[in-house]
Amino acid sequence: ADTxxxxxxxxxxxxxxxxxxxxxxxxxxxRGVGTWEVVVAGERKKQQRRKKGKTRxxxxxxxxxxxxxxxxDEDDDKGxxxxxxxxxxxxxxxxxxPGEVARGKKNGLDYLFHLYEQCRDFLIQVQNIAKERGEKCxxxxxxxxxxxxxxxxxxxxxxxxxxxxxxxxxxxxxDEEASNALRRAFKERGENVGAWRQACxxxxxxxxxxxxxxxxxxxxAHPRLAxxxxxxxxxxLCHSERSNAAAAAAAAASSCISGGADHLPF
Amino acid sequence: ADTxxxxxxxxxxxxxxxxxxxxxxxxxxxRGVGTWEVVVAGERKKQQRRKKGKTRxxxxxxxxxxxxxxxxDEDDDKGxxxxxxxxxxxxxxxxxxPGEVARGKKNGLDYLFHLYEQCRDFLIQVQNIAKERGEKCxxxxxxxxxxxxxxxxxxxxxxxxxxxxxxxxxxxxxDEEASNALRRAFKERGENVGAWRQACxxxxxxxxxxxxxxxxxxxxAHPRLAxxxxxxxxxxLCHSERSNAAAAAAAAASSCISGGADHLPF
DNA sequence: AGAAGGACCAGTGGTCCGTA
DNA sequence: AGAAGGACCAGTGGTCCGTA
Numbered sequence: 179a180d181t182x183x184x185x186x187x188x189x190x191x192x193x194x195x196x197x198x199x200x201x202x203x204x205x206x207x208x209r210g211v212g213t214w215e216v217v218v219a220g221e222r223k224k225q226q227r228r229k230k231g232k233t234r235x236x237x238x239x240x241x242x243x244x245x246x247x248x249x250x251d252e253d254d255d256k257g258x259x260x261x262x263x264x265x266x267x268x269x270x271x272x273x274x275x276p277g278e279v280a281r282g283k284k285n286g287l288d289y290l291f292h293l294y295e296q297c298r299d300f301l302i303q304v305q306n307i308a309k310e311r312g313e314k315c316x317x318x319x320x321x322x323x324x325x326x327x328x329x330x331x332x333x334x335x336x337x338x339x340x341x342x343x344x345x346x347x348x349x350x351x352x353d354e355e356a357s358n359a360l361r362r363a364f365k366e367r368g369e370n371v372g373a374w375r376q377a378c379x380x381x382x383x384x385x386x387x388x389x390x391x392x393x394x395x396x397x398x399a400h401p402r403l404a405x406x407x408x409x410x411x412x413x414x415l416c417h418s419e420r421s422n423a424a425a426a427a428a429a430a431a432s433s434c435i436s437g438g439a440d441h442l443p444f
Numbered sequence: 445a446d447t448x449x450x451x452x453x454x455x456x457x458x459x460x461x462x463x464x465x466x467x468x469x470x471x472x473x474x475r476g477v478g479t480w481e482v483v484v485a486g487e488r489k490k491q492q493r494r495k496k497g498k499t500r501x502x503x504x505x506x507x508x509x510x511x512x513x514x515x516x517d518e519d520d521d522k523g524x525x526x527x528x529x530x531x532x533x534x535x536x537x538x539x540x541x542p543g544e545v546a547r548g549k550k551n552g553l554d555y556l557f558h559l560y561e562q563c564r565d566f567l568i569q570v571q572n573i574a575k576e577r578g579e580k581c582x583x584x585x586x587x588x589x590x591x592x593x594x595x596x597x598x599x600x601x602x603x604x605x606x607x608x609x610x611x612x613x614x615x616x617x618x619d620e621e622a623s624n625a626l627r628r629a630f631k632e633r634g635e636n637v638g639a640w641r642q643a644c645x646x647x648x649x650x651x652x653x654x655x656x657x658x659x660x661x662x663x664x665a666h667p668r669l670a671x672x673x674x675x676x677x678x679x680x681l682c683h684s685e686r687s688n689a690a691a692a693a694a695a696a697a698s699s700c701i702s703g704g705a706d707h708l709p710f
Numbered sequence: 711a712g713a714a715g716g717a718c719c720a721g722t723g724g725t726c727c728g729t730a
Numbered sequence: 731a732g733a734a735g736g737a738c739c740a741g742t743g744g745t746c747c748g749t750a
Contacts, residue, residue, distance in 0.1 A: 267715075267749090267750070269714095270713050270714070271713080271714095311683070312683025315660070320743085321742055336715055337715085338714075338715050338716085338745065339714065342714090342745090370713090372712065394581065407743075408580070410744075413580065414578065416578065417577070533730070533733090534733095535734095536732075536733050537733080586723085587721075587722055587723075588721090588722090603725090604725065608725090608733095608735095636732065637732080637733075638732065673724090676724075676725090
């Protein structure tokens with residue numbers, strides 16, 4: 179449901195930002211999640227692939243039949259212009275409301291969340307290949323999945339970025355209302371993405387408090403979230419907040435037992 | 445049930461092999477699974493600990509309160525004899541019947557399986573510490589667990605050994621009748637441990653065939669087995685055997701359809 | 711300044727092979 | 731020879747910090 183929503187939002191963004199985007203649509207559209215990529219590709223220069231010496235073999239991320247290397251239905255690394263040019267970075271994110279299109283050289287939060295859905299698609303593909311081959315099958319988005327995504331042409335997906343915003347995606351999955359409200363509030367106040375990202379922790383910790391503090395269980399209970407590692411920072415916040423809550427509860431109980439606040443006041 | 449059985453068997457073995465074993469019983473017995481260790485310790489020389497330069501901090505395997513470093517209720521590394529002597533290896537395993545005591549400088553298979561139960565105990569301790577501290581909590585017997593076991597004094601537990609025999613333990617868990625029968629047969633024929641170990645694969649693959657070939661699901665469905673990684677070799681055997689079975693089934697269907705065996709006979 | 715991501719690092723899963 | 735396990739190695743999870 180929200181995936182379709184995100185794609186809708188971006189197809190608009192595509193119309194707004196687009197331009198030279200149709201050129202790569204053929205090769206990118208194959209995976210069925212092509213709409214977003216086109217937009218970004220419109221701004222992105224040809225990436226130079228940095229092949230290391232060794233060619234690893236035998237894992238699900240290799241031997242992607244002909245989707246790898248552009249399949250030949252388009253110009254590939256050598257043979258076209260812009261050979262020496264560095265790959266452009268993705269546009270930075272800005273805080274957008276749900277459904278809102280980012281203007282200028284920016285990306286919106288619907289697009290951010292859509293990247294998580296794409297990673298899920300890539301994971302499912304890696305899992306299917308692994309099962310077919312009788313190899314061990316990842317349950318999480320691992321390095322292997324990021325490598326697979328890159329080989330599949332989704333060069334705008336990378337581990338540091340995805341890990342950076344996992345807890346934001348978690349809030350979006352677990353309490354979309356709260357997530358949407360937070361986005362609107364931070365957009366209104368003109369906050370930057372970093373501030374919004376920081377603010378996502380608090381409602382998540384509150385949610386964990388209501389559900390017994392087990393943040394791993396909370397992630398695992400949600401099918402789209404279960405494939406993501408719980409971020410260290412979120413785990414730490416839940417832990418220390420639980421300790422605080424327990425200490426406060428103990429203090430309250432103690433003051434109750436002693437019949438007032440005049441006995442061991444800390 | 446079978447753990448108690450194993451411990452019974454060993455307390456006999458202790459009486460047989462024992463001797464200088466009581467000396468370490470105090471420090472080893474703490475964990476409640478001390479009986480086996482005593483036997484082995486009777487033959488083992490003081491181990492010299494090889495402390496590497498860096499002292500890692502902050503994980504559940506560190507800071508074992510005073511169980512570490514022998515707690516001072518006995519002589520520790522420095523200060524007693526046998527300082528320079530190398531640690532003795534464990535006695536090699538021999539094929540024993542269920543309940544049978546290994547004679548001489550050998551260990552029996554009940555003892556082998558007991559080591560898996562001990563690892564499980566160590567995992568549970570590591571998990572409890574991790575939960576307490578709000579750190580990520582292992583679901584499998586990881587390097588961290590082996591490190592913890594070593595620090596807890598169980599120096600006879602090591603990763604290569606445990607991984608080597610996992611599938612033997614799996615058969616013991618999943619079909620104890622078949623496992624026992626195999627042990628008796630191989631003991632009778634005077635086979636060595638390597639031959640018995642190899643032979644454990646076949647009944648496991650047959651069991652997997654009956655349950656839809658998903659060896660991961662089979663491991664995960666068993667509470668004591670779920671904490672062990674599926675051995676690569678076992679996974680490979682299940683995969684290739686499934687392929688063979690599928691090919692055979694296809695050939696049978698094909699010969700059925702063609703009404704005989706005169707059409708594409710391979 | 712705020713942000714994206716290449717690249718590094720400590721510790722992992724896996725098991726080989728020098729050892730006894 | 732058969733077997734135990736120290737120690738190595740490729741690829742992991744995690745994220746810093748040089749880059750734009």
